[in-house]
Amino acid sequence: MPVFRSSDIGLDLGTSMVLCYIRKKGIVLREPSVVAIERGTGKLVAVGSEAKEMLGRASDDLIVMRPLQDGVISSFDATERMLGQYFGRIVGNRIFFKPRCVIAVPSGATEVEKRAVIETSEGAGARYTYLIEEPLAAAIGAGVDIFSAKGSMVLDIGAGTADMVVTSLGKAVVSDSIRVGGDKFDAAIVRYFKRQHGIVIGTRAAEELKIAFGSAYPRKDAPMMDVKGRSLGGGLPLALQLDSNELTYALSEPLHDIVEHLKDTLEQTPPELCGDITENGICITGGSAQLYGLDKFISEQTGVPCYIAEDPVACVAIGAGKVLEDIKLYDGVLYDYRRGDYYEG
Ligand SMILES: Nc1ncnc2c1ncn2[C@@H]1O[C@H](COP(=O)(O)OP(=O)(O)OP(=O)(O)O)[C@@H](O)[C@H]1O
Ligand SMILES: [Mg+2]
Numbered sequence: 377m378p379v380f381r382s383s384d385i386g387l388d389l390g391t392s393m394v395l396c397y398i399r400k401k402g403i404v405l406r407e408p409s410v411v412a413i414e415r416g417t418g419k420l421v422a423v424g425s426e427a428k429e430m431l432g433r434a435s436d437d438l439i440v441m442r443p444l445q446d447g448v449i450s451s452f453d454a455t456e457r458m459l460g461q462y463f464g465r466i467v468g469n470r471i472f473f474k475p476r477c478v479i480a481v482p483s484g485a486t487e488v489e490k491r492a493v494i495e496t497s498e499g500a501g502a503r504y505t506y507l508i509e510e511p512l513a514a515a516i517g518a519g520v521d522i523f524s525a526k527g528s529m530v531l532d533i534g535a536g537t538a539d540m541v542v543t544s545l546g547k548a549v550v551s552d553s554i555r556v557g558g559d560k561f562d563a564a565i566v567r568y569f570k571r572q573h574g575i576v577i578g579t580r581a582a583e584e585l586k587i588a589f590g591s592a593y594p595r596k597d598a599p600m601m602d603v604k605g606r607s608l609g610g611g612l613p614l615a616l617q618l619d620s621n622e623l624t625y626a627l628s629e630p631l632h633d634i635v636e637h638l639k640d641t642l643e644q645t646p647p648e649l650c651g652d653i654t655e656n657g658i659c660i661t662g663g664s665a666q667l668y669g670l671d672k673f674i675s676e677q678t679g680v681p682c683y684i685a686e687d688p689v690a691c692v693a694i695g696a697g698k699v700l701e702d703i704k705l706y707d708g709v710l711y712d713y714r715r716g717d718y719y720e721g
């Protein structure tokens with residue numbers, strides 16, 4: 377029977393951030409999912425925040441990349457090396473104490489994508505890897521009582537995916553996952569400015585504008601913002617002062633995509649549980665939950681009250697970690713891929 381040790385890791389292997397939770401210590405690592413590799417030699421130059429600083433600024437002999445896209449691993453080797461570095465920081469080089477891992481994966485991940493997560497984590501030094509559905513981990517981390525007979529709903533919007541789940545009696549009753557999140561928000565902003573104002577900006581600049589001025593609905597008090605890039609025609613540097621409410625128009629398409637899936641999920645939910653959700657509200661987690669006015673927007677669109685979890689970015693890692701801390705309680709949500717069944721203590 378597997379016994380979980382103190383060095384075991386609850387891991388949120390996200391498209392934009394990796395968070396690690398250690399039993400009884402809580403979150404011990406929060407780093408961007410970015411690696412910098414030397415072209416030609418393949419030498420790992422930097423990972424995490426150090427590598428993120430180099431994104432878009434590196435010279436030709438450096439490859440700076442995000443090894444996960446849309447919630448799943450796109451570069452196997454880079455993810456393994458990044459995780460290897462993070463595991464090393466957490467457990468050191470104690471080869472006899474290889475950690476066991478609980479890793480959250482989007483509920484829409486394919487079998488191949490799930491297997492890639494397991495192989496990558498074990499290649500990076502984990503002894504054994506269990507998987508948990510990302511929105512279930514988010515629910516546990518947000519403090520939602522998933523064991524209650526009453527229905528609860530959680531929506532996790534990260535950088536790559538929006539995952540949603542309705543829980544009751546410790547199970548995911550209905551869940552859905554779409555490849556829309558903060559990255560698609562940034563891309564929508566880039567497209568909007570190009571089309572409407574003939575200005576080309578980078579995705580990092582778009583993300584900064586979104587975080588500083590973005591809103592899910594138009595605001596009366598919207599400030600003006602400086603948008604810097606280059607002109608579409610001549611390619612020369614261009615700076616414009618624009619109403620920040622324009623970001624709301626730019627974001628409307630990806631936001632409506634999420635709302636449509638949320639409505640479909642609610643439609644598939646048994647009526648009693650729907651009643652409970654209307655009473656308790658939808659809990660929103662993930663970094664993109666911090667978009668100004670998102671709770672109000674989703675509530676207006678669905679007619680169901682919404683609230684943002686405390687520390688929304690950390691919920692998935694906290695949830696994966698809580699599962700490690702009380703493995704018996706959560707055995708029904710922990711998937712043991714090799715056995716092809718849920719964990720049995
Ligand atoms: N204040 C903010 N307003 C809007 N978006 C924000 C804010 N702060 C962070 N974000 C966005 O949150 C996203 C990162 O969220 P998170 O760390 O939950 O993603 P992730 O877990 O790595 O991704 P995924 O779960 O999709 O794999 C980024 O797209 C970032 O731009
Ligand atoms: Mg996430």
